[in-house]
Amino acid sequence: MKRTHRSVLGISIVTIMVLAVAIVGQHNVAQAKEEGCSASTIAGVYGFAIGGLASSSFSGQPQQIGEFVPLAAAGTFSFDGHGTTSRSFTLSYGGAIFPVTDSGPYTVNSDCTVSATYSDGTWNMVIIGDGKEIKAMNASPGVVVQGVLTRQ
Numbered sequence: 001m002k003r004t005h006r007s008v009l010g011i012s013i014v015t016i017m018v019l020a021v022a023i024v025g026q027h028n029v030a031q032a033k034e035e036g037c038s039a040s041t042i043a044g045v046y047g048f049a050i051g052g053l054a055s056s057s058f059s060g061q062p063q064q065i066g067e068f069v070p071l072a073a074a075g076t077f078s079f080d081g082h083g084t085t086s087r088s089f090t091l092s093y094g095g096a097i098f099p100v101t102d103s104g105p106y107t108v109n110s111d112c113t114v115s116a117t118y119s120d121g122t123w124n125m126v127i128i129g130d131g132k133e134i135k136a137m138n139a140s141p142g143v144v145v146q147g148v149l150t151r152q
Helices: 002-035
Strands: 044-054 069-079 084-093 096-108 113-118 121-128 133-138 143-151
Touching: 044 133, 069 096, 084 113
Parallel strands: none
Antiparallel strands: 044 069, 044 143, 069 084, 084 096, 096 113, 113 121, 121 133, 133 143
16 A cells, blocks of 8 residues: 555655646746837947958959968947947958948847848847857858947
8 A cells, every 4th residue: 555655656746746837837938928029129339340351352152362462450240239330440451450330220130040131241140148148150241250249
């Protein structure tokens, strides 16, 4: 009798645990789908420093490193929370220094990916940590640039 009682108790505990995990799992999935990301997720100013390479003679085919010019930039990206973004930074292109200020539209998808368009082309980004950080890369042909934007 004791053995049967322990078996029923054990089965009951396992069943309760499985149901609890299933309920919590469904709640988290539904919550993630409902929350997602939107343009307002990244409203604010982000500081950044990026580096990479750019080609002045890109023809659509992969090129050797020697055919690219090094570049680096540091400054800010600002997102208004409604689809307009602006940037202000200092650019070093092959050692020549330029101030850059521009703006453009951005779109945030529910999966937290972002696309923004500036004077140097399209940037593809992904929002990390509910907007604490944005990982970004310039997705324009002939440019190999990536970096991290951090909320200020």
